[in-house]
Amino acid sequence: xxxxxxxxxxxxxxxxxxxxADGVATTRSALIAATGLxxxxxxxxxxxxxxxxxxxxxxxxxxxxxxxxxxLDLASDEALVxxxxxGATHSRIALTTLGGRVLADEARExxxxxxxxxxxxxxxxxxxxxxxxxxxxxxSLRAIGIGVPGPVEAESGTVVxxxxxxxxxxxxxxxxxxxxxxxxxxxxxxxxxxxxxxxVHRRESEHLLFVKVGTxxxxxxxxxxxxxxxxxxxxxxxxxxxxPGHDDVLCHCGNVGCVEAVAxxxxxxxxxRAEGLDARRAGDVVRLVSEGHPVARRQVxxxxxxxxxVLAALVSFHNPDTIVVGGVLAQLHEDLLADxxxxxxxxxxxxxxxxxxxxxxxxxxxxxxxxxxxxxxxxLLSPRGIGAFLEARRR
Amino acid sequence: xxxxxxxxxxxxxxxxxxxxADGVATTRSALIAATGLxxxxxxxxxxxxxxxxxxxxxxxxxxxxxxxxxxLDLASDEALVxxxxxGATHSRIALTTLGGRVLADEARExxxxxxxxxxxxxxxxxxxxxxxxxxxxxxSLRAIGIGVPGPVEAESGTVVxxxxxxxxxxxxxxxxxxxxxxxxxxxxxxxxxxxxxxxVHRRESEHLLFVKVGTxxxxxxxxxxxxxxxxxxxxxxxxxxxxPGHDDVLCHCGNVGCVEAVAxxxxxxxxxRAEGLDARRAGDVVRLVSEGHPVARRQVxxxxxxxxxVLAALVSFHNPDTIVVGGVLAQLHEDLLADxxxxxxxxxxxxxxxxxxxxxxxxxxxxxxxxxxxxxxxxLLSPRGIGAFLEARRR
Numbered sequence: 060x061x062x063x064x065x066x067x068x069x070x071x072x073x074x075x076x077x078x079x080a081d082g083v084a085t086t087r088s089a090l091i092a093a094t095g096l097x098x099x100x101x102x103x104x105x106x107x108x109x110x111x112x113x114x115x116x117x118x119x120x121x122x123x124x125x126x127x128x129x130x131l132d133l134a135s136d137e138a139l140v141x142x143x144x145x146g147a148t149h150s151r152i153a154l155t156t157l158g159g160r161v162l163a164d165e166a167r168e169x170x171x172x173x174x175x176x177x178x179x180x181x182x183x184x185x186x187x188x189x190x191x192x193x194x195x196x197x198x199s200l201r202a203i204g205i206g207v208p209g210p211v212e213a214e215s216g217t218v219v220x221x222x223x224x225x226x227x228x229x230x231x232x233x234x235x236x237x238x239x240x241x242x243x244x245x246x247x248x249x250x251x252x253x254x255x256x257x258x259v260h261r262r263e264s265e266h267l268l269f270v271k272v273g274t275x276x277x278x279x280x281x282x283x284x285x286x287x288x289x290x291x292x293x294x295x296x297x298x299x300x301x302x303p304g305h306d307d308v309l310c311h312c313g314n315v316g317c318v319e320a321v322a323x324x325x326x327x328x329x330x331x332r333a334e335g336l337d338a339r340r341a342g343d344v345v346r347l348v349s350e351g352h353p354v355a356r357r358q359v360x361x362x363x364x365x366x367x368x369v370l371a372a373l374v375s376f377h378n379p380d381t382i383v384v385g386g387v388l389a390q391l392h393e394d395l396l397a398d399x400x401x402x403x404x405x406x407x408x409x410x411x412x413x414x415x416x417x418x419x420x421x422x423x424x425x426x427x428x429x430x431x432x433x434x435x436x437x438x439l440l441s442p443r444g445i446g447a448f449l450e451a452r453r454r
Numbered sequence: 455x456x457x458x459x460x461x462x463x464x465x466x467x468x469x470x471x472x473x474x475a476d477g478v479a480t481t482r483s484a485l486i487a488a489t490g491l492x493x494x495x496x497x498x499x500x501x502x503x504x505x506x507x508x509x510x511x512x513x514x515x516x517x518x519x520x521x522x523x524x525x526l527d528l529a530s531d532e533a534l535v536x537x538x539x540x541g542a543t544h545s546r547i548a549l550t551t552l553g554g555r556v557l558a559d560e561a562r563e564x565x566x567x568x569x570x571x572x573x574x575x576x577x578x579x580x581x582x583x584x585x586x587x588x589x590x591x592x593x594s595l596r597a598i599g600i601g602v603p604g605p606v607e608a609e610s611g612t613v614v615x616x617x618x619x620x621x622x623x624x625x626x627x628x629x630x631x632x633x634x635x636x637x638x639x640x641x642x643x644x645x646x647x648x649x650x651x652x653x654v655h656r657r658e659s660e661h662l663l664f665v666k667v668g669t670x671x672x673x674x675x676x677x678x679x680x681x682x683x684x685x686x687x688x689x690x691x692x693x694x695x696x697x698p699g700h701d702d703v704l705c706h707c708g709n710v711g712c713v714e715a716v717a718x719x720x721x722x723x724x725x726x727r728a729e730g731l732d733a734r735r736a737g738d739v740v741r742l743v744s745e746g747h748p749v750a751r752r753q754v755x756x757x758x759x760x761x762x763x764v765l766a767a768l769v770s771f772h773n774p775d776t777i778v779v780g781g782v783l784a785q786l787h788e789d790l791l792a793d794x795x796x797x798x799x800x801x802x803x804x805x806x807x808x809x810x811x812x813x814x815x816x817x818x819x820x821x822x823x824x825x826x827x828x829x830x831x832x833x834l835l836s837p838r839g840i841g842a843f844l845e846a847r848r849r
Contacts, residue, residue, distance in 0.1 A: 067488050093462055098492040210805060220805065265686050278771070282677050289773020290661050293806040300767040301801055303698025314801065372695040372764070373771055378675070379686020406696055406709065410605065411617065411688040 065445075069442040071096075075104050076440045079114060079131045080158075086128040105131065111136055111452060112201065113157070113431060113439075125127045133157050139195060140439070142432030143182055143205040144249060147171050147274065148225055150178065152185045153428040154193065157201060157436055159259075171208060174226035175218075179235040201448065203244045204435030205232055205384065206252030206427045213291055216246035222311075241451035243444050245435045250295060250426050251286050254279025256422055256430025257383045266379040269426070270297075272366065272395070273386035274341050276319045280377070286434070298323070300369050302363040318369050322362035324388050332356055341387040348391050356394055363395045367402025374415065385420035392419045464837040466491075470499050471835045474509060474526050475553075477539025481523040498680045500526065506847055507533055508552070508596065509835075528552045534590060535834070537646060537827030538577055538600040542566050542618055542669065545573065547580045548823040549588065551594060552831055554654075558588045559823060566603060568685035569621035570613075574630040596843065600627055601647030601822045601831030607687055611641035614687065617670075617706075636837050637675075638844035641831045644682050644822050645690060649674025651817050652778045653824025660786055661774040664821070667761065667790070668781035669736050671714045675772070681829070693718070695764050713764050717757035719783050736782040742785050751789055758790045769802040769810065785812045 069354075074094065078084040084093040090101045108114040115134045127374075135158040144151040148171070153164035155253055165185055169178055190197045195230040209221025211232075218227040233244035254269035258281040261267070269279040280287040287294050298319030299312050310320035320326055326340020331338035331347060338344055347355035370382065382403075388395055400417050420426050438444040469489065473479040479488040485496045503509040510529045530553040538682050539546040545565070549560035560580055564573055577600075577758075585592045604616025613622040628639035649664035653676040656662070665673040673690040675682040682689050693714030694707050705715035715721055719736020726742060728732035729749050733739055742750035765777065777798075783790055795812050802810075833839040 062485075071490055090458075093498060094490075095462075095466055095492070095495040096490045097492045107785055280771075282682050285678060287677050287772070289806070290775035290810070291773060291805055291808060293803060294771065294773035296770050296773070296803055296806065297767075300770050301698075303696075303762070312803070357529070369767070372692075372767055375691050375695050376675075376689065376768055376771070377682070378686060379687035379692070380685035407692055408688060408707070410686055410692055411684070412692065413686060415685070 065446075066442065069446045071100075072104055072108060073440060073443050074443040075101070076108055076445065079132050080440055084340070085131050086132070088128060088387075090131075107113045108407055109134075111188055111449065112199075113445075113448075125228060134201075135160070137199060138201040139199045140187060140432050140436045141200055141203045142252075142428040142430070142435065143203065144427030144431060145169070145171060145178065145182075145205065145207045145251065146249065146427075147203070147208055150182060150185065151424070151428045152182065152189060153425070153432055154195065155429075155436075156190050157439070159433060159436060160210050161432075162195070163189050164425070165189055166424075171223060171227075172225040175230045175232070175235065179232070181345075183236075183239060195269065197240070200242050202242050202435040202439040202444065203236060203240065204252065204431030204433075204438070204447040205244065205246045206249035206431045207232070207246065208249050210292055210296075211246050211248050213245075213247050213288055216244060218246075237451075243439060243447040243451065244437070245431075245438045245444075247286070247288075247431075247434065248277075248279070248295075250277040250279040251288065252279070252428075252430035252434060253385055253420070253422075253426040254281050254295075254383075254430065254432050256426040256428075257381075257385075257420060258284070259430070259433045260421055261381060264381045265376065267381045267383065268370075268373065268377065268379045269383045269385060269420075270366070270370065271386035272362075272384065272388040274323060274325050276323045276366065276386075278373075282377070297369060297373070300372075302365055303370060303444060305365075318365055322365040324386075327355075327358050327362055331355055347391050348394060359388070359391050359394045360398050363389070363398025364402050366395075369405070370399060371403045371406035374411050378411045378412060380416065382415065382417045382419050384417070385423070385426055389419055459641065460841075461837065462840045466495075467499055467503060467840050468835060468837040470496070471503055471508060471528075471840065475528050475835055480526050483523060485526075488742040489726060492584070499781070503653065504529075506844065507594075508840075508843075529596075530555070532594060533596040534594045535827050536595055536598045537647075537823040537825070537830065539822030539826060540564070540566060540573065540577075540600065540602045541644065541822075542603055545577060546819070546823045547577060547578065547584060548820070548827055549584050549590065550824075550831075552834070554828060554831060556824070556827075556848045557590070558584050559820070560584055561819075566618060566622075567620040569623045570627070570630065574627070578631075578634060592635070595635050595637050596636065597637050597830040597834040597839065599647065599826030599828075599833070600633060600639065600641045601644035601826045602627070602641065603644050605691075606641050606643050606688055608640075608642050608683055611639060613641075619624045632846075638834060638842040638846065640826075640833045640839075642681070642683075642826075642829065643672075643674070643687070643690075645672040645674040646683065647674070647823075647825035648780055648815070648817075648821040648831060649676050649690075649778075649825065650681055650829050651821040651823075652776075652780075652815060653679070654825070654828045655817055656776060659776045660798050661772065662776045662778065663765075663768065663772065663774045664778045664780060664815075665761070665765065666781035667718065667757075667779060669718060669720050671718045671761065671781075673768075677772070692764060692768070695767075697760055697763060700760075713760055717760040719781075722750075722753050722757055722783075726750055740782060740785050743789060754783070754786055754789045757792025758785070759797050761790075762794040763801070765794060766798045766801035767804050769798055773806045775809060775811065777810065777812045778815050779812070780818075782823055784814050 138157040151166040305316035310317035328338040546561040700711035705712035723733040
């Protein structure tokens with residue numbers, strides 16, 4: 060509930076922008092009818108949104124009688140949103156319209172441990188290059204969304220005690236962009252961004268889990284259409300849930316039997332190395348399975364069962380409609396998904412699995428970057444996002 | 455986002471009612487300023503809310519100059535909300551004001567298996583008796599919230615395949631009240647109501663789990679201030695999550711090693727019976743422990759560890775700020791909570807437990823009935839609740 064005059068003003072601007080974005084009311088008269096606001100209040104708000112480049116007003120619509128109305132729309136082509144997906148070894152960016160259409164994207168290899176200034180400097184270069192190659196002015200940017208491979212205090216965009224990402228602890232990512240782009244910068248954990256990307260892409264889902272099985276194991280949670288981050292931004296950190304019967308497996312967190320120590324890409328690579336195979340990382344496991352190596356295949360199936368045990372408990376608890384499996388190991392979907400599904404259907408309650416879908420990612424490598432862009436777009440049209448946007452333009 | 459003219463009208467009524475309820479705007483002028491609505495639009499909506507008995511307009515406020523404004527408030531004393539908590543063997547009701555103050559409550563013993571018509575008939579008797587004893591007219595009722603001991607399709611208030619509650623499967627609870635009270639009736643699982651009651655009572659909590667340890671084991675989930683029911687209303691059904699090392703324990707669900715088969719009140723009573731003790735149900739376990747019986751005490755501590763194992767995984771996944779333990783066995787908090795806490799702090803991630811509170815219920819036996827009343831109040835002021843209320847009054 061809005062409390063201050065300024066909050067109420069921003070809520071009002073957000074309401075109008077969302078009515079236009081969703082196509083519910085796309086003329087000034089329709090906005091007056093939809094909101095009950097006075098003509099002058101609508102005019103004042105719409106004019107501000109147009110002036111700041113979030114809405115556009117088109118040529119008059121053809122009508123049979125009377126004065127033809129001007130139609131309103133999101134400033135989609137003129138207003139750009141940038142999605143960024145930073146991984147341990149990749150930096151992927153995508154330029155989209157405010158309405159969500161992808162205009163261009165680019166990926167390059169990085170080492171996230173080079174630290175925030177160098178990595179984000181590289182992102183700024185990527186942005187400039189992509190804008191130029193596509194004939195877009197960087198001034199058209201309206202919002203930026205960034206997913207990073209570590210825990211984030213989402214309110215401020217600060218990286219908090221990341222297990223990887225050397226040099227990033229306590230770094231407030233939006234600070235880097237403040238001098239460069241006067242737009243809201245939304246930062247979140249990469250798996251949260253992937254979950255949000257798949258959620259927006261699958262229009263019929265409301266409660267979705269995105270399980271990333273790569274070097275580690277993590278989960279993004281959408282509950283009732285909203286990203287669930289939990290009390291300290293740690294929600295979805297399922298890699299260290301304990302597995303029965305693996306008390307002899309030591310995890311890097313200091314506990315034993317964590318699912319990440321048993322079934323992640325790096326755990327599988329270690330297990331295959333112990334069998335004398337050439338496997339240094341998750342990608343090598345995928346290669347060995349693709350080459351038809353039975354020991355590798357067996358390991359992946361056992362990993363699927365272990366992950367399924369953990370997910371069965373989470374299905375009983377959260378009752379999602381969709382579980383999306385992504386990450387490098389998800390390429391092995393025939394082997395991995397079969398065992399994950401088998402355990403969940405055997406172990407979780409029938410009421411919770413009746414209509415549950417367990418599927419591979421539809422967006423694949425693009426899930427993170429598209430989720431970042433969509434979350435940034437949605438944020439931009441929210442009361443807080445509009446507030447941050449107007450504030451940044453004022454400086 | 456509101457889509458039809460009627461939905462937008464209800465959203466507008468809800469907005470005004472909530473601004474008044476929260477004390478943000480309590481005069482017509484303040485509502486005009488807060489919403490940007492025209493004077494006539496505010497007048498039309500406020501008059502309707504007063505006429506239907508949700509708002510009241512008081513004597514003019516004293517001011518120094520000009521025409522003194524009339525102040526608006528929730529029709530709290532004139533408008534009542536009823537909370538109902540149905541258990542396997544009890545029916546508790548509480549009469550509250552729309553603002554949440556408890557006026558009176560009453561509990562009686564029932565057998566839920568007597569079926570919906572008899573049980574709800576008894577509730578109707580309780581309502582009439584409580585209203586009369588407190589000099590309140592049943593016509594003052596504005597909303598009813600009911601918690602039942604089984605799964606509920608919350609949208610329609612229909613009981614769905616309850617493990618107990620003979621004769622209730624497929625019964626739409628609001629239908630019983632339609633002829634009697636022209637108000638919205640909100641039905642939900644009893645543990646969800648308890649979770650919501652504790653959530654409202656603890657103002658600083660946002661992500662709360664209410665774990666009920668009684669005859670069975672269940673959980674209510676609040677995520678971001680909203681009850682999380684999941685895709686098929688099965689969220690929080692944690693009693694059948696599998697526990698490591700208990701593959702020899704058969705559960706009534708047909709699986710083995712479910713936490714409910716190992717650590718619930720009925721499981722503990724069975725274990726104590728096997729030791730030759732007189733224990734038929736959860737309450738007997740509490741009695742034996744209170745009498746200082748070491749075997750009973752030992753069983754409760756082992757149960758605490760088992761429940762802690764399950765909750766540790768859920769803490770890593772959901773990252774709540776508060777876990778409330780309720781139900782009959784929660785009376786043994788010194789024994790039960792100590793072990794639950796011990797396992798969670800040892801096993802869940804430090805980032806997720808840093809600020810986590812694990813406590814006994816503050817509301818005790820009242821959690822369900824107060825949660826039902828508060829959820830019904832909140833529903834009544836929502837767009838859908840206002841719609842249902844106006845619709846019912848029209849008939």
